[in-house]
Amino acid sequence: MKRQFNIFHNVDKPVLLLYLLLVLIGWFNIYAADYLEGQAGFLNMSASHGRQFIWILISLATAAALLMIHTKFFSGFAWVIYGIALLMLGAVLLFGVEINATRAWFRIGGFAIQPSEFAKYATALALAAFVSNVRAKRTKPVHLFKALLVLVVPAIMVLLQNDVGTTLVFSAFSLALYREGYISGLWLFMAGLAIVLFILALLFNEFIIIGVLAGITILLIFFLRNKAGVAMRLIGLFVLLSVYVYSVDYAFEHLLEAHHKSRIEVLLHGAGDTQGVGYNLHQSKIAIGSGGLWGKGFLQGTQTQFNFIPEQTTDFIFCTVGEEWGFVGSSILIIIYLSLLLRLIALAERQKSAFSRVFGYAISSVLFFHFAINIGMTMGLVPVIGIPLPLISYGGSSLWAMTLMLFTFLKLDAERLEMT
């Protein structure tokens, strides 16, 4: 009965360690990013780092609480938690406050709470609960449809808040569905192709792309001419992709709102406009680029300290890492994320219960999406969509939600032998 007294019994130490490391790195960089000379010390509650410290304490307390909850709670209450999340998403549309044109926040005292962060956690639970309840040997389209419904409902509600970045995060769950066989490799490949074509369609004239696609199709038909029926399928695919490319172009020109359009344009056509919309990205790249091999040192980043970059404690926190800690420091941070992701997948694979496994994959996918998109956008690899760097960026809701995900999974993993 010893383990009743030790909540860390069986808890995976590498994940725990990596989590604490990331939170600590995050806090130091938030401190650097909003550091003002002459301002009161480390725990100034009027500054971001001071408030983040409170959130770190709240998150650690939450983590400890999660480790004490009975494991069955998560699978048993998954749908209840999902329901609560949907209610909160609805409520924030009605009663939330608007920050940066996004109606995604409740304001409680000095703190802003973002229900969409919590919704990611709830959706991961619901998805795990759904998949683990499907008893069929082979998944049918109806199962995929229902699973997608679990994701799409909260995603649409987040989209109504005008928060495109967080909406896109929900697409990450498709990676977990792929692992469970709901989505075939072909579809995953098609989705990847769609994204690449999407960017190409914006970059180049749509007719050039369609021409190139036609050339590839003809070549493929020529090389695969011995296989029966291949020609018809390839021609069908070509038509489909051509329509897609054309409609992407049309949608971009006619349907997107101006600020999304300009953000994408900045990414695609380079940061030629260094004063206007391209400013963030340009400054972000300067900050990271000027870091060099070893970086300029803690609180020594000129770009960081001169406050060139708006949102530097939140979405652009990686600039501070890049500038002050250089290639060495940034690489270490990226390797830490990679280690955490690979460890989580390893843990997910060793689960006995489908619920735990799916949940593990779901949260890994979300973490991966945030990590890749956020760091990619600060370096100009993907469009600037405002999503935070998990555990690093300033923002209590994000930190808290990520803590919920990781420690729920750690609890599930710690008692994996009892879950069946």
Next chain:
Amino acid sequence: MPFRDHKHAFTYRKNVISTIIIGVTVILLLRLFVLQILDPSYKIFARSNYLRHVTDYPSRGLIYDRNGELLVYNEVHYDLMVIPGQLSEIDTLLFCDMLGISQETFESRILQARRHSRFRPSVFERQISKTTYAAFQEKLFRFPGFFVQPRNLRRYTYPMATHTFGYVGEVGPQVIGNDPYYRPGDYIGISGIERAYEKELRGQKGLRIRMVDVHNREIGSFQEGRYDTLAVAGKDLYTTLDASLQKYGEKLMHNKRGSIVAIEPATGEILTLVSAPAFDPGLLVGRQRTRNYRALQNDTLNPLFNRALMAQYPPGSVFKIVSTAIALQEGVIQPSTRHGCAGIYHTQGISIRCRDHPSPVDAITSIKHSCNTYASIIFQRTINQPHFSNIQESFSRWRDYVSSFGVGQIFGSDLSHELPGIIATADYYDRVYGTNGWRSQTILSLGIGQGELGVTPVQLANITAAIANRGHYYTPHLVGAIGHPDNRQDRFALANNIPIDPEHFETIAEAMRQVTNDGTASFSRIPDIPMAGKTGTVQNPHGENHSVFVAFAPVEDPQIAISVIIENAGYGSTWAAPLASLMIEKYLTGEVNRSWFEQRILDADFITANP
């Protein structure tokens, strides 16, 4: 794809996912490598890419007199600023040469600025001269990290009304801690009107964020000015001062210690507020401010002390106009009540001396001749009224009357640093003499304006204005309108009523008219202007007595109420009364025709004689 069983399919998919994650990570690392190691352009960008937060200081509100004459305005000066973090190799020899400073001074100032902040501007040199500024503007590109910040400094049309205007100085750390508006190096009104109306005068600072290239050139505004804020100019103040009267008053008070306060009775507007000795307000502006301030602080004549608002004198005989009005209201005497005076008043072991004057006197002639005997008798009668159960009660009632004239409290309008004056309470006398251990004769000196009584010059002028108004006064104030001459402040428009009937004030006014007509101040009569006044001589245990006079004019349609105190000048009738009459003549007629009379005051020197 063909798998033998589920387990293999899942392992395959797990490997696909891991490969995607590792692949993306490798792409991120490669991109990072390109940005940070391979591509040098971002390092160059960073060096040539500075933001400069330029504060736009709005022009401080101007100050006008009651006739629209400009009294206080601004002049642009330039501070040379430095941002240590943006410094690079510069020709220090040329730089020091242009500023006329030594290499050591340069080094130590840079060190000091660096200690303040590496990334925020510090003042390197305050208020550089116009020629230095012009030279710098041309060569600024050779001195990265330096820039020039325009600032406004106060200028004064006339070197007068120093205490009233007050001065502007750098904010102290305490203010910065309490009010986020202020940053180190900002200016704030420290005294006078500058302090009382700081919020109106200062306006709203603006902030422009400029991008600066490696050659110290501004290459444009940051993010198209999205984070810039426009400065809002401060509001102008239209004071109640009459510039020519103020100027004249200060001229008359030359070589004297004391004060003049003139009020328009119908409004409470202060026409003149003189505290002597004074000094040029320009002394507390600019680079020499600290040095000048220290010199003024060490001056034994204490010119920084604003006597008009802060000096508390026992009013002496002037106070008889108040105590007689109270006695009339309480019904202990009628205007016609007469008493004889033998030059001295005796009561239960106490005697009070009087001067030689016709006897007997009534309410009016007792004031006209400033009879101490009459004043003592009516004070005792007021306190000893049989319908009060004890002296505490009767004294408190008398005290309430005095307080209703504004004595013993600050007006709390826009006068800065005013003192409340002194008027003891019944509890005070209980503590000193034991409960009910005191009688009317114990506090008899109050009846002739001595004892535990202290009145400031502005309170004295206000008492006079209340009599001129026959029973009410408007809170004395200095600023009539803010922003526009027609935008009057209405917070001073409410009359403060004194619980004494107007008919009694008519009696007092008549007595005061006789004072200047053929009484103690007949020497100061102004031809064709009926004036009501009262002389006073304040006992001064430390030296020559103080000369006091209060007056209002014309008697039936008062335009001006005035108090004059000249320290160490002796009798009120000799110095304060003539000076007050000159002020009244100047204000009502616009000129002074009694030139020998004026010369006598101008020549008088009470400072050299009483250092």
